[in-house]
Amino acid sequence: MRTIVWFRGKDLRVTDHEPLMRGSTTGEVIPLLVLEDSYFGSGDRSATDESQGSRGKRPPHRLQFFLDAVTALRSDLEAIGSTLVTVKGRATEVVPRLAREWNADAVFAQAAVEPGSRRRDDVVAAALGERFRLFGGETVHPPGTLRTQAGRPYGVFSPFAKSWRREVAQVPAVGTPARLSRVPDNLVAIRNPIPDLVELGLERNPAILRAGSSQADARLRRFLKDAGPAYKADRDQMGIDGTSRLSADLKFGTIAPRRVWLEARAAIGETAGGMSFENELIWREFSYSTLWDVPTILTTPFQSDFEGFPWRDDENGWQAWVDGLTGYPVVDASARQLRAEGYVHNRARMVSASFLTKDLMIDFRRGERHYFHYLTDGDLAQNTAGWQWTAGCGCDPQPYFRIFNPVSQGERFDPNGDYVRKWLPELRGMPSEFIHHPWDAPDSVLRGAKVRLGDTYPHPIVDHSVARERFLETATRHLKRSPGSQSAPLRLPMD
Numbered sequence: 001m002r003t004i005v006w007f008r009g010k011d012l013r014v015t016d017h018e019p020l021m022r023g024s025t026t027g028e029v030i031p032l033l034v035l036e037d038s039y040f041g042s043g044d045r046s047a048t049d050e051s052q053g054s055r056g057k058r059p060p061h062r063l064q065f066f067l068d069a070v071t072a073l074r075s076d077l078e079a080i081g082s083t084l085v086t087v088k089g090r091a092t093e094v095v096p097r098l099a100r101e102w103n104a105d106a107v108f109a110q111a112a113v114e115p116g117s118r119r120r121d122d123v124v125a126a127a128l129g130e131r132f133r134l135f136g137g138e139t140v141h142p143p144g145t146l147r148t149q150a151g152r153p154y155g156v157f158s159p160f161a162k163s164w165r166r167e168v169a170q171v172p173a174v175g176t177p178a179r180l181s182r183v184p185d186n187l188v189a190i191r192n193p194i195p196d197l198v199e200l201g202l203e204r205n206p207a208i209l210r211a212g213s214s215q216a217d218a219r220l221r222r223f224l225k226d227a228g229p230a231y232k233a234d235r236d237q238m239g240i241d242g243t244s245r246l247s248a249d250l251k252f253g254t255i256a257p258r259r260v261w262l263e264a265r266a267a268i269g270e271t272a273g274g275m276s277f278e279n280e281l282i283w284r285e286f287s288y289s290t291l292w293d294v295p296t297i298l299t300t301p302f303q304s305d306f307e308g309f310p311w312r313d314d315e316n317g318w319q320a321w322v323d324g325l326t327g328y329p330v331v332d333a334s335a336r337q338l339r340a341e342g343y344v345h346n347r348a349r350m351v352s353a354s355f356l357t358k359d360l361m362i363d364f365r366r367g368e369r370h371y372f373h374y375l376t377d378g379d380l381a382q383n384t385a386g387w388q389w390t391a392g393c394g395c396d397p398q399p400y401f402r403i404f405n406p407v408s409q410g411e412r413f414d415p416n417g418d419y420v421r422k423w424l425p426e427l428r429g430m431p432s433e434f435i436h437h438p439w440d441a442p443d444s445v446l447r448g449a450k451v452r453l454g455d456t457y458p459h460p461i462v463d464h465s466v467a468r469e470r471f472l473e474t475a476t477r478h479l480k481r482s483p484g485s486q487s488a489p490l491r492l493p494m495d
């Protein structure tokens with residue numbers, strides 16, 4: 001039997017890849033990856049969700065990681081006797097055509113959650129019929145399967161997590177095929193090269209994490225050994241490496257989420273750090289499940305009463321936020337970190353997203369697209385969930401009346417100012433006491449730190465306490481809720 005194993009970009013690994021393992025046990029395998037224009041931020045905008053709207057601009061950091069991960073996948077396949085056939089085109093046309101030309105008995109792939117990818121798979125399924133089979137692997141537990149007693153998707157995290165912990169089976173990971181059949185030369189000959197960054201008009205950025213399964217494995221090992229046990233306490237501290245940094249690996253599937261979960265359970269499962277880490281992995285499962293059940297969250301707020309919210313047009317505020325020049329150090333550090341290394345600490349993502357949507361009252365979708373463009377781990381399910389949660393309009397959201405105070409968040413989660421100093425060289429000389437609110441520093445301190453407010457570093461572009469009141473007043477009026485009420489109307493698909 002000849003099986004095409006079709007890699008699609010969120011599954012770039014040979015270990016714990018069920019379609020590859022199943023294919024290898026039934027005979028000959030031909031690993032295929034279709035180089036769709038949409039991966040590169042060009043071409044047909046409807047092909048995949050990566051290309052939706054302004055999300056489609058060429059994402060510099062993610063592309064570097066993706067191309068390196070594809071190259072690493074090809075080497076990993078070569079190490080077990082096979083290779084990767086990369087073919088340019090539209091998957092909906094290329095996959096059925098190659099299945100015919102190559103006389104494939106089956107096409108196996110990892111099932112996708114993003115709505116555009118599901119539409120793509122429907123087209124391929126219509127062309128190939130039963131020869132096309134999808135397997136799990138993007139999440140630990142299949143999305144869209146956990147239901148409330150009333151048979152509805154969960155709109156709140158805690159009961160989802162409880163049900164996830166009850167239902168998820170600790171089946172072992174599937175492992176790596178020992179050896180694969182050799183891909184015939186005439187099939188290898190048709191492949192198009194994996195594009196390089198220069199050809200795409202991008203420069204290599206050494207600050208981006210190195211991609212590929214061996215890198216992901218090393219990150220997991222380092223985390224479980226060093227940071228894992230203290231994760232609960234350290235994960236919020238912006239100035240230390242207290243987290244796993246596995247988000248881009250999970251996004252591109254260079255490591256299987258099931259494996260991360262199983263290995264973390266085995267190594268640190270009983271510690272407070274292990275439990276807290278599992279909780280974050282379940283947040284990821286929740287985001288994916290929500291996108292599966294409510295694909296409209298890619299464009300509209302999950303909480304329907306946020307529709308038509310009077311977001312402000314504020315070009316100056318937007319530009320200051322993008323450039324890291326708002327005058328609020330944590331917000332500015334996160335903006336610079338995003339553009340420099342395609343990553344932002346989770347706590348800083350929350351503070352920054354809150355500042356944009358609440359202090360500046362700029363539409364969360366604009367921030368979400370900016371993040372999606374620059375994040376190496378930029379992921380539709382996760383990014384949409386993170387932005388809507390922070391704005392107060394998502395699934396199990398941060399209540400709209402809880403507004404992050406960028407100064408006290410900095411004092412609590414970056415007490416020595418290490419995070420700020422790393423990303424804002426102009427504040428490097430500020431003593432920790434004033435680093436999160438330099439405007440309160442006496443002139444002598446500012447002089448000593450070589451900081452000239454309004455010159456080397458901006459004055460705050462808004463007064464947080466005034467901006468907070470403005471948001472609360474607008475939101476209370478629009479949502480017709482009072483800040484004391486936590487309840488919010490949920491919109492689920494069957495409503």
Ligand SMILES: Cc1cc2nc3c(=O)[nH]c(=O)nc-3n(C[C@H](O)[C@H](O)[C@H](O)COP(=O)(O)OP(=O)(O)OC[C@H]3O[C@@H](n4cnc5c(N)ncnc54)[C@H](O)[C@@H]3O)c2cc1C
Nearest residue numbers: 243244245246247280283284346349377378379382383386
């Ligand atoms: C505004 C905003 C945007 C975000 N955009 C993305 C995104 O595009 N892609 C992305 O992967 N994550 C996103 N997140 C979630 C989170 O910030 C990152 O997953 C995390 O910072 C990645 O670092 P890490 O791998 O070291 O995480 P760790 O703390 O080591 O956590 C392990 C894994 O658990 C998952 N996880 C951790 N925190 C969260 C969370 N709060 N919500 C959901 N899953 C979580 C991730 O898959 C992560 O890799 C966003 C959060 C916010 C507030």
